[in-house]
Amino acid sequence: MRAYTYILRCTDGTLYCGWTNDLTARLAAHNSGRGAKYTRGRGPVTLAYSELFGTQGEAMRREAALKRLPRPQKLALIQGQADGELLTIYDADGRPCGDRPRAVVHAQGLFHHVCHLWTASRWDGTPGLWLQQRAFDRPLYPGGYDLSSTGHIDPGETPEAAVLREAREEIGLDLSPDSLVSGGSYRQRYPRGESGGFDDELAFAFLTRLDGIPAFSPGSEVVGMAFVPLDVFAAAYEGAAPLMGRRADGSRLTIPHENLCCLHDAEWKGVRSALQTLLAPESTK
Numbered sequence: 001m002r003a004y005t006y007i008l009r010c011t012d013g014t015l016y017c018g019w020t021n022d023l024t025a026r027l028a029a030h031n032s033g034r035g036a037k038y039t040r041g042r043g044p045v046t047l048a049y050s051e052l053f054g055t056q057g058e059a060m061r062r063e064a065a066l067k068r069l070p071r072p073q074k075l076a077l078i079q080g081q082a083d084g085e086l087l088t089i090y091d092a093d094g095r096p097c098g099d100r101p102r103a104v105v106h107a108q109g110l111f112h113h114v115c116h117l118w119t120a121s122r123w124d125g126t127p128g129l130w131l132q133q134r135a136f137d138r139p140l141y142p143g144g145y146d147l148s149s150t151g152h153i154d155p156g157e158t159p160e161a162a163v164l165r166e167a168r169e170e171i172g173l174d175l176s177p178d179s180l181v182s183g184g185s186y187r188q189r190y191p192r193g194e195s196g197g198f199d200d201e202l203a204f205a206f207l208t209r210l211d212g213i214p215a216f217s218p219g220s221e222v223v224g225m226a227f228v229p230l231d232v233f234a235a236a237y238e239g240a241a242p243l244m245g246r247r248a249d250g251s252r253l254t255i256p257h258e259n260l261c262c263l264h265d266a267e268w269k270g271v272r273s274a275l276q277t278l279l280a281p282e283s284t285k
Helices: 023-031 056-068 071-080 102-108 159-171 230-235 265-278
Strands: 003-009 015-020 046-053 086-090 096-101 111-123 126-134 145-147 149-152 181-191 198-209 222-229 243-247 252-255
Touching: 003 023, 003 056, 003 071, 015 023, 015 056, 015 071, 023 046, 023 086, 046 056, 046 071, 046 096, 046 102, 086 102, 096 102, 111 145, 111 159, 111 265, 126 230, 145 149, 149 159, 159 198, 159 222, 181 265, 198 265, 222 230, 222 252, 230 243, 230 265
Parallel strands: 111 198
Antiparallel strands: 003 015, 003 046, 086 096, 086 111, 111 126, 111 149, 126 145, 126 222, 181 198, 222 243, 243 252
16 A cells, blocks of 8 residues: 655644655645644645655655654755646645645645646537647657646646646647636546556546637647547447547548547546537537
């Protein structure tokens, strides 16, 4: 069983070391006064440092070693894990618990927020979805087919602002806030494949409708766009058949089922009826 050793920074500036099997839940306990006696009255706490181990025993031994370190050495450990792009992490109750490097977040499965854009369209009268093909040099799902744009929510950024930014950066769409329909939020946990680590995310879903062939301009992380009829996409949840679709230039393509990296059951069930409404012939979205 995985286990974590961690260092918290309290509101009075002091540091607390501990271990746990579930870091997200343990952060919530500390922040609600149900954690260690030391952190009561010193919250809200933020996660300053963490290590992931394969067993509880390893985490407990590391906790004991960290507790013996003088404060300057603890601060040096914290600083050494502070480089790179930062993501806000959250406890099990949804409270922000500080910003951690993206590489650490993914390697240790720390709970963070992402955004997903479902781009719906009627092309030649057929209701469907636009998927992006990920670049082949991406560390996660290279060459796979994903929702039209996805990405992390930066520290201090709202989910809506993040999904608009990701649409611009990934596929060159300059959308307005009033073109978005909220599709809810969904907890998703999955391994990161050959790249190692695992993700623990709260995905904020947004829908938009752009009929015909939208003016996509994919960035470096995207090979191209593919249109898949909605009923074909829905069938992907019921079997392993390949998906028949079209590229933006109108040419036909076949997407092997194993190349799909956007199959999240709870999210699909949550947005399906909203997509059907959005794609109704009388809809003007």
